[in-house]
Structure formats: C-alpha cells, structure tokens
Amino acid sequence: MDVTVIADSTADGLNPVTAQLVGAASSIGGTTTVLCPGGVGSSQASAISGVAKVISVEGDCFGTFEGGAWANALNSLATGELILAAASPRGRDIAASLAAIRKIPVIQDVTGLEAGMVVTRPIYSGKAIETSNVSTPCVITLRANAFDDAPEGGSADVGTVNQSADVGLAVKEALAKASERLDVTEADIIISGGRGMGDPSNFSHLNEVADIIGAAVGASRAAVDTWDEIPHSMQVGQTGKTVTPSLYIAVGISGAIQHLAGMKTSKYIVAINKDPDAPIFGVADYGIVATWEDALPVLKSELAKL
Amino acid sequence: MAIGVLLKQVPDTTAKIGVSEGRVDETAVSKWSMSPYDEYALESALRLKEAGGEDVVAITCGPTRAAKMLTDAAAVGVDSLLHVLVDDLSALDSTQVQSILAAALGRADCDVVFCGKQAADTNAGSTGPGVALLLGASCVSHVSEVSPDGGGYLALRASTGGDERVQVSAPCIFAFDKGDEELRRPNVRGIMMAKKKAIETISPSDLGVSLDNSRVTVVSHTPPPEKPPGQKFEGAESVATVVGKLRDEANVI
Numbered sequence A: 001m002d003v004t005v006i007a008d009s010t011a012d013g014l015n016p017v018t019a020q021l022v023g024a025a026s027s028i029g030g031t032t033t034v035l036c037p038g039g040v041g042s043s044q045a046s047a048i049s050g051v052a053k054v055i056s057v058e059g060d061c062f063g064t065f066e067g068g069a070w071a072n073a074l075n076s077l078a079t080g081e082l083i084l085a086a087a088s089p090r091g092r093d094i095a096a097s098l099a100a101i102r103k104i105p106v107i108q109d110v111t112g113l114e115a116g117m118v119v120t121r122p123i124y125s126g127k128a129i130e131t132s133n134v135s136t137p138c139v140i141t142l143r144a145n146a147f148d149d150a151p152e153g154g155s156a157d158v159g160t161v162n163q164s165a166d167v168g169l170a171v172k173e174a175l176a177k178a179s180e181r182l183d184v185t186e187a188d189i190i191i192s193g194g195r196g197m198g199d200p201s202n203f204s205h206l207n208e209v210a211d212i213i214g215a216a217v218g219a220s221r222a223a224v225d226t227w228d229e230i231p232h233s234m235q236v237g238q239t240g241k242t243v244t245p246s247l248y249i250a251v252g253i254s255g256a257i258q259h260l261a262g263m264k265t266s267k268y269i270v271a272i273n274k275d276p277d278a279p280i281f282g283v284a285d286y287g288i289v290a291t292w293e294d295a296l297p298v299l300k301s302e303l304a305k306l
Numbered sequence B: 001m002a003i004g005v006l007l008k009q010v011p012d013t014t015a016k017i018g019v020s021e022g023r024v025d026e027t028a029v030s031k032w033s034m035s036p037y038d039e040y041a042l043e044s045a046l047r048l049k050e051a052g053g054e055d056v057v058a059i060t061c062g063p064t065r066a067a068k069m070l071t072d073a074a075a076v077g078v079d080s081l082l083h084v085l086v087d088d089l090s091a092l093d094s095t096q097v098q099s100i101l102a103a104a105l106g107r108a109d110c111d112v113v114f115c116g117k118q119a120a121d122t123n124a125g126s127t128g129p130g131v132a133l134l135l136g137a138s139c140v141s142h143v144s145e146v147s148p149d150g151g152g153y154l155a156l157r158a159s160t161g162g163d164e165r166v167q168v169s170a171p172c173i174f175a176f177d178k179g180d181e182e183l184r185r186p187n188v189r190g191i192m193m194a195k196k197k198a199i200e201t202i203s204p205s206d207l208g209v210s211l212d213n214s215r216v217t218v219v220s221h222t223p224p225p226e227k228p229p230g231q232k233f234e235g236a237e238s239v240a241t242v243v244g245k246l247r248d249e250a251n252v253i
Ligand SMILES: Cc1cc2nc3c(=O)[nH]c(=O)nc-3n(C[C@H](O)[C@H](O)[C@H](O)COP(=O)(O)OP(=O)(O)OC[C@H]3O[C@@H](n4cnc5c(N)ncnc54)[C@H](O)[C@@H]3O)c2cc1C
Pocket: A193, A194, A195, A196, A197, A219, A220, A221, A222, A223, A235, A236, A237, A238, A239, A240, A241, A251, A252, A253, A254, A255, A256, A257, A258, A259, A262, A272, A273, A274, A275, A278, A290, A291, A292, A293, B013, B036
C-alpha cells in the first residue's frame, strides 16, 4: 500500500514523531513517501530507514501556518491510500483539511494501527479505548511516542516540488515564547508542578531538576489559573496538553481527573505529594509521600550523580 | 449575517465512562455538559457581538438531550438556536458531521464561526478545519482571544514558536483553546428568558445532506488497560530509591 507521510516539523527541523510515522507505515507494509512542508527536514527524512521517497514541498504559502492552505498545497502530492500525519496541533489541522478536500474520513490521535485499517485510539480523554475499521483512502494522525521510531540508515531520493495556495491569514505580531524551555508536548521527560508548589517562584526548583535531565516543565490548571507567571502553554490536562512522555513527575499535584486526562498514558509516573491519600498516587508507578521542600533537593542531588 | 458558534454536548469531564457489551454506556453517564473548549468559543462569540458584532447563533448536531445545552447557551446570551437532530452521532464519520455543520452554518447565514479546538468525547479536533474547508473559510486554530480589527479580526493563537496575533477576514472559523477570559454564568433572568427561547430543530435531510454509509465502523469500546498498582514510599529519603528504580527497573533516565 502506498503511504503518504506528512513530516511534522518546527523551524528547527523534524520532530521525532516523524520517524514514528514512518515506523508505523512500515509495520503495515507500506511504501512510504514523505512530504516535507516548506522543505523543512527533507535531508533528515531521507535518512529515515523505510522511506522510499522524500518530496520537499516548497512555496510561499508555507511561510505562515494555515492548515487549509497547507493541505491545498500538499493535496496533489498526497496520493497514498493512507495519509499519515502527527497528532500535533499542526498535524491535526492539516489532516482534517486534507480529508475534507479529498472527501475521505480522518481519524485523529491513533495509538494502534493494523493493516486492513484497524485503528485504536483513546476516547473520552483516555477513559475508554475505541477500535474501528476504516476504509481506505483515509487520513490518520498518530499520537507521539505511541509507535516505535523507524531507525536511521535510509538514503531515499529527495525531489523538490513548488506549490502555491491562498493563505487567508497574516501574522501581525509574534509574541515571545513564554519560556525558552522545551515544550511539554515535545519532551520525553516532564516534571510538572501544581498548587502545592505554594508560589510561582518555587517553579525554579522544577526548572533546576529539568535542566539536569533534559526535561520540560509542566503545570496543573490550578497553578496556571492562580499564578500569572505560569502560562497556559505549560498546562497539562483536559483543557491543556495531552502528553505521553516516558517519565512524568508530578509535584504538588493532587491528581484531579481532568489533570489525569492529559498525562495518564505516560509510560512511568512519579508523584511527590505530602498527602498520602492524594488521587495522583492511584496512577503513580512510584509514589513519594513527602513535601517538595524535602524531596526536590534529594532528587536534584541523586539525579546529578547519574 | 450572523456569528455562528458550534457546540457539542459531551459527558461532563468528571463523569465516569463505563463500557458495557463493547460499547460506552451513554445511559450511565451521570451528567452531560457543553464541551469545555466550546465554552470558551461561546464566550468569545458573545464578546464579539458585544463589541458591535452580529447576532450569535448556536448550532449543535446531536440527539434530543443536546437541546438542554442550547438552552444553557441562550441563558448566557445567544440569540438563536439551531439543533440538527442526529440520534447517534458516533455512527457518522468526520466527513458526514462536517457536511451537516457546514450546511447548518450556511442556513443560519454565518460568516464568522467559533468552535472548540476539539470535543471532550472524541478528542479529535477535525471539525474546525474540516468545516472551514467545506465553506471556503480560513480556519485559525488554538485561538484564545478574538477581537474586531477594521473589517476583519485579530486572533491570538498558539503556534510552535510561541503565541501569534494573526489577522483574518470573513469567512473564517476560530477553533478555540482555553481562553483567558472568565466564562460568564447565567443569571436568573437569563435562565427564565432561555426557557422561552425557541429551538429550531431540523434533520440532516432538511439541510440537503444525505447520510450514506459511514466509512468508519466502530468495532468495540474497551476500558483502558489497568495499570499494575504502583509502589509507594514514605519520606524524602526514599527519593534515592525511586531514582535507582527509574534507572534500573524502568530504564527511563
Ligand atoms: C472543565 C475542566 C477542565 C479542567 N482542565 C484541567 C486541566 O487541563 N489540567 C489540570 O491540571 N486541571 C484541570 N482542571 C482542574 C482540576 O479539576 C483541578 O482543580 C486541578 O487539576 C488541581 O490542580 P492541583 O493538583 O495543582 O491543585 P490542588 O488540587 O489544590 O492540589 C494541590 C496538591 O498539592 C499537595 N501539596 C500541597 N503542599 C505541598 C507540598 N509542600 N509538597 C508536596 N505536595 C504538596 C496537596 O496535598 C495537593 O494534593 C479542570 C477542571 C474542569 C472543571
């Protein structure tokens, strides 16, 4: 089966999920063409093993993100029976737009994929799992870290195609990123703080731990709503970001159902909370009943020893 | 012209989701609510009206119970209500739902549309961009604020490099993230008025949308896999033990 993979990237290059899209395509026997919007990451993509061809899709329309415009520009090249994209904010937009242009179904945020197009995905924020049959052609987005990376070692040909599309919006002002830190959706390790941190300045302790292990720093909604210094971009949960890192460390977070909705599927969860009955311990692989004031200094020194 | 807001009724985020005979048991859902991101979309639509915009039309596609959510929307100030009655939304695929909503927006003469970036049940996020495509509109996603700007609009959206203020003109759709604005709550007068507000209830065929076969068939719903119970330790001294386990048992650091 011909599979079109839409590369997921930022200005800095491919996001790791792109190799997972290729890995998933290969696992169902697909012949994979990777489309790189704006030409970003095309040489990186050609080095992913299992890629048959890379098309660097260039054009002015890729200067500003608009899902519909990008989809229009990619459409004539997205000829696979299966079109795969990442379930990232941009990936979802492009996928939904491509499906609407082609009048084919789109299934978002898939965590399991089998040939014959059997897909599984969490619904109700992970409170249930849905398995469905989808007829091809279709567009499917995959959740980051739910599929194994295709290894490096490929050497696919890279072609370049120029496309154009009408962009209906213009960026008037780019506001500085709230922090230069790694975004929680891109991180393999996340340490998050809640209202139990007591004061936004105490997030500096979380930043210090994060710096040691290359983690992103997240927050609960109570922290975001209470303190202006903690931006919504850090919020994990039902009305924040959904994350699936290898390790999620929750500090001073009670574990409300809406917070769990965003992080429950993390591979390993560590909770630090002074209340032994906090619901977060119900999902933690390793629970530590202690105040963060006591626990974080030890955590810092233990991690620094590694 | 009108401002359209697309709303979906979903199980409240605090509700337990049970599975019986391979399907999520909707009859066991204790409370149905407006999907959280839709609440922010609604708030922003009402603010746009207050800033000199057109009337606000709330549109939903769903079963009979969803009418209550429309009445709730009227209680905070929505001007008219349109309900496209579909008993089992989960039997429709994305293309079908989007066709219905696009046709409903056309019927209500909406050229500016607000919706949530994703619904709290399917968690998909296809509606905004998909409907925009069908209407030939621009879709701005992950928006937290919209204000009028000359003949068009300025929207604050989250982007990969940080927040951006983008300019767009009608026809356009704003797919809302959590906004910064406080959500308004209905007052007694609003609730009384809303009870009297008529809901226009129509079927997909009234909109000229024929629902042929869905290309997505749900095979089963299952409860999420149970996690084995975790290990719990007392006191900050145990941090060293946990770090050791993260390294040796879990291999994540
Ligand atoms: C529609 C809706 C959507 C929502 N979306 C989200 C969402 O996206 N994300 C989200 O997080 N929440 C969300 N919420 C809010 C959620 O219900 C909780 O209110 C919130 O998660 C609580 O945050 P918290 O755990 O930081 O605060 P709290 O519940 O106040 O918990 C603080 C915890 O810190 C512990 N603590 C206190 N001091 C210390 C100390 N010194 N050391 C260690 N531990 C300490 C306490 O024991 C307690 O467990 C949503 C709610 C609704 C209704």
